[in-house]
Amino acid sequence: MKFHPSLVQARHASPLGPMILAASEAGLAGAWFEGQRHLPECSGWRQAPDHPVLLEAMAQLDDYFAGRRDGFDLPLDVAGGTPFQRSVWQALRTIPRGQTISYGALGARAGCPAAVRAVGAAVGRNPLSIVVPCHRVVGADGSLTGYAGGLERKRALLRLEGAA
Structure with a gap:
């Protein structure tokens, strides 16, 4: 999967370990646990912890882990997939x-x-x-x-x- 270098990212603390979230103009493009297989090289992505999609993703992940959310309602960008x-x-x-x-x-x-x-x-x-x-x-x-x-x-x- 190819990721555009213009993605922005933020780190998020989850109960299962730190996560890296990435967003494009189209939506959430990535959510990975640090160190997991297939984690793309993201050192060139700008840190943007106040990006609206990333903030909403963090809030929804927190709700998910707290048992208050069954699914996610986020714009997704999966354009890099086949x-x-x-x-x-x-x-x-x-x-x-x-x-x-x-x-x-x-x-x-x-x-x-x-x-x-x-x-x-x-x-x-x-x-x-x-x-x-x-x-x-x-x-x-x-x-x-x-x-x-x-x-x-x-x-x-x-x-x-x-x-x-």
Whole structure:
């Protein structure tokens, strides 16, 4: 995924560790845990902790972690993803809080039921951790599988949401 150098960023303290949030003129472009896999090089992005989209993202994340929010209502900028990735990320947004889905079922929901590996790769490249809930995807047998932010965070997020 390509990120434009004109993105602005802010750090946010979450109960699961520091996060880096990024925004463009179009909306929230990234939400990553510090040190997670696929974290882009962001040292050239200007710090903008008072950016309206970043402020709203921080407030909504705080509400989510406090159990006061089931989903997110933010403008999103996923223009850096491929059309296939964007279709998978859109399908991720349909998984309700507290529920999980297998990669195969997610692929069917995204219109590509036979592309389980490609779906898994797209889920792994999701630039909007928590906001686009890739942590709700599990193995076909219900096992916890890869999460760019680490399996302990995935477990904690699912526990927070009351997922079985």
